[in-house]
Structure formats: C-alpha cells, structure tokens
Amino acid sequence: MLTVHNPVHHLHAGRHEMYRGRLVPCHEVPDRLDHVLAELKRRPLGELREPGEVPMDVLRRIHSGRYLDFLSRAWDDWVALDPANAQVDALPSVWPVRGFRADVLPDNFAARMGLFSFDAGTPLTAGTWQAARAGAACAVDAAQAVEGRTQRSAFALTRPPGHHAGADFFGGYCFLNNAALAAQTLRDGGFERVAVLDVDYHHGNGTQSIFYARGDVLTVSLHGDPRTEYPFYLGHADERGSGDGEGANLNLPLPRGTDFKRWRAALDTAREALVRFGAQALVVSLGVDTFEGDPISSFALGSADYLQVGRDIAGLQLPTVFVFEGGYAVAEVGVNAVNVLEGFEKGAA
Numbered sequence: 001m002l003t004v005h006n007p008v009h010h011l012h013a014g015r016h017e018m019y020r021g022r023l024v025p026c027h028e029v030p031d032r033l034d035h036v037l038a039e040l041k042r043r044p045l046g047e048l049r050e051p052g053e054v055p056m057d058v059l060r061r062i063h064s065g066r067y068l069d070f071l072s073r074a075w076d077d078w079v080a081l082d083p084a085n086a087q088v089d090a091l092p093s094v095w096p097v098r099g100f101r102a103d104v105l106p107d108n109f110a111a112r113m114g115l116f117s118f119d120a121g122t123p124l125t126a127g128t129w130q131a132a133r134a135g136a137a138c139a140v141d142a143a144q145a146v147e148g149r150t151q152r153s154a155f156a157l158t159r160p161p162g163h164h165a166g167a168d169f170f171g172g173y174c175f176l177n178n179a180a181l182a183a184q185t186l187r188d189g190g191f192e193r194v195a196v197l198d199v200d201y202h203h204g205n206g207t208q209s210i211f212y213a214r215g216d217v218l219t220v221s222l223h224g225d226p227r228t229e230y231p232f233y234l235g236h237a238d239e240r241g242s243g244d245g246e247g248a249n250l251n252l253p254l255p256r257g258t259d260f261k262r263w264r265a266a267l268d269t270a271r272e273a274l275v276r277f278g279a280q281a282l283v284v285s286l287g288v289d290t291f292e293g294d295p296i297s298s299f300a301l302g303s304a305d306y307l308q309v310g311r312d313i314a315g316l317q318l319p320t321v322f323v324f325e326g327g328y329a330v331a332e333v334g335v336n337a338v339n340v341l342e343g344f345e346k347g348a349a
C-alpha cells in the first residue's frame with residue numbers, strides 16, 4: 001500500500017485549546033503523525049512518498065472561495081492586528097448562531113474567525129495553512145494513485161485532520177476536509193459512486209454536510225452518540241440526506257463504553273449499506289480514537305481489534321483510500337493505525 005505523508009505537518013502545532021474555561025495543551029500534536037510514520041517504517045506496507053502541490057481549483061471543488069481566501073491569509077491578518085499576536089495562536093470567540101447573518105463578510109478579524117469556525121478548540125497557527133494545504137495534497141495524491149489504478153489502495157498520512165471541516169468552516173482540529181477531497185478526486189477520475197466510511201470516534205460532521213444533498217457520494221459514520229459526544233449538533237440516526245442525497249447518508253451513533261463486539265456489528269451495518277449503494281470506490285476516514293486508552297473518547301477497542309477492522313474493510317473488495325483522522329493516545333496511535341492497514345492488506349491478499 002502506497003503511503004503519501006505530509007512533510008510539513010509539524011508547521012501546524014497549536015499551543016492551546018479552550019476546554020471548560022481554561023486554555024489547555026492541544027491534544028492534536030505533531031507527535032501523532034510521527035508515531036504512525038515510525039510504525040510504517042518498522043512494519044513496511046509499501047512505498048512512502050511526499051505529495052506534489054495541490055492546485056487551488058482542486059480545493060475549490062469542496063471548499064468555498066471565500067473560506068479559502070480567509071484561511072490562506074488568516075495568520076497574516078492576525079499578526080497585522082498586533083505584532084505581539086505572533087506569539088499566541090488565534091482562537092475564535094464569537095459566532096453567528098441562529099438569527100445572525102452569514103452572508104456579509106465582516107471586516108473585523110475576530111468576527112471572520114467566528115464566521116468560518118464552530119468551536120474554540122481549534123487554534124490557527126503560523127503554519128496552519130501550509131500544513132493543511134500539503135495535507136490536502138496527500139489526500140488528492142493518494143486518491144489519484146487509486147483512481148489511476150496504479151495502486152489498489154493508498155494511505156494519506158497527514159494532520160491536521162479533516163473530517164470536521166465543512167465547505168466553509170473549520171473546527172474539531174480540522175481545516176481542509178481531506179476525505180472529501182479524496183472522494184471528489186475519485187469521482188472526478190471516473191468512479192460514479194463513491195462511499196466515505198468514517199470510523200473515527202467522532203461524527204464526521206464536515207464530510208456529512210459537504211455531501212448531504214448529493215446522491216453520488218454515500219457518507220457513513222460510526223461514532224459516539226452526539227447527545228453526549230463532540231461535535232454534539234450533528235450525527236443523529238435520522239439524518240439520511242436531502243434532495244438528490246436522500247438515503248445517501250447513514251449515521252450509526254453508539255453509546256459511551258461501546259466494545260468491539262458492538263462496534264463491529266455497526267461496521268457490518270455500514271458495510272451492507274455500502275454494498276446496497278453500489279459503491280465503486282471507498283474513502284476511509286481512519287481515526288483510531290475508538291481505542292480504549294484514548295484520553296478524549298469513550299469506546300473500548302483494543303489494539304488487536306484494529307487488525308480485524310482492516311480485514312472487514314478489505315472484505316468490501318473496493319479500491320480504497322485511507323485518510324488519517326483522530327487518535328489521541330499518542331504512544332499507541334502508530335500501532336493502532338498501522339494495524340488497520342496491515343489487516344486490510346492481509347484481508348485483501
């Protein structure tokens with residue numbers, strides 16, 4: 001399996017996120033990716049390479065022009081307010097909730113931050129844009145390798161993650177939706193029906209919202225029940241898609257404490273939905289924060305279970321692009337993620 005990894009991911013290194021009234025150290029740290037890359041070097045699954053550049057028009061297939069304009073200039077705008085800002089991360093603190101207008105772009109920087117975000121846990125730093133854009137390039141490059149049939153499967157190893165980012169907003173540690181960009185690349189390359197399977201602990205709200213009204217991309221997510229788990233406001237079972245996308249969204253929310261037996265039964269339901277949909281290619285949002293030792297999540301999967309997850313996904317026998325998402329038990333994240341990939345390779349053999 002080809003791995004395309006982000007050589008500049010460390011340029012995005014947030015200092016703090018807002019949690020219960022305090023600024024606490026970020027959970028989403030550069031070490032996460034380094035552990036996965038080290039594990040892939042210890043247990044090689046195939047070629048490791050860095051991506052080329054991703055053209056802006058490819059990003060515009062998923063993200064709005066005004067959001068990309070904001071994101072690409074946000075750090076410079078932040079520091080232009082006050083040179084001392086270079087020493088702290090930018091975090092939003094005001095949002096246009098129900099009844100406010102989102103169509104008028106404010107001149108005020110804090111107001112723009114709020115317009116294009118949905119939480120105060122996602123710091124924007126000096127290198128965020130560069131790291132996120134190179135990450136998007138990893139996803140597009142991996143998808144092109146699969147779409148061009150030079151690879152049956154590929155892994156986009158990148159951070160910041162992507163599945164919480166919508167067409168015009170960031171949040172949940174995510175800025176550009178790498179999985180959505182991979183799915184669009186597969187569609188543009190000729191696969192008529194593409195599925196995104198999100199196995200991260202958290203609901204892939206960004207991916208769902210991007211494809212919600214489209215019938216050509218099925219989005220399926222297994223996740224902690226949003227009544228108690230982040231991102232709270234999306235991910236319920238009754239969200240089935242709209243318009244042309246009616247029936248092309250499936251949410252499988254699960255309670256805190258879910259073990260592998262119950263989680264795997266939900267994966268079976270997801271796999272059946274993919275088969276019914278007639279998916280010709282697959283993108284997997286690969287978060288391993290379902291791990292029992294994850295510090296911010298509450299499922300109980302063990303490291304060995306991830307081998308079975310990979311085998312189960314391989315059973316779909318689809319051209320597959322894995323995109324790295326969450327997983328915050330930093331010391332174990334490499335073993336757990338590579339277990340999925342190794343299980344997939346063995347299951348596909």
Ligand SMILES: [Zn+2]
Nearest residue numbers: 200201202326
């Ligand atoms: Zn997650």
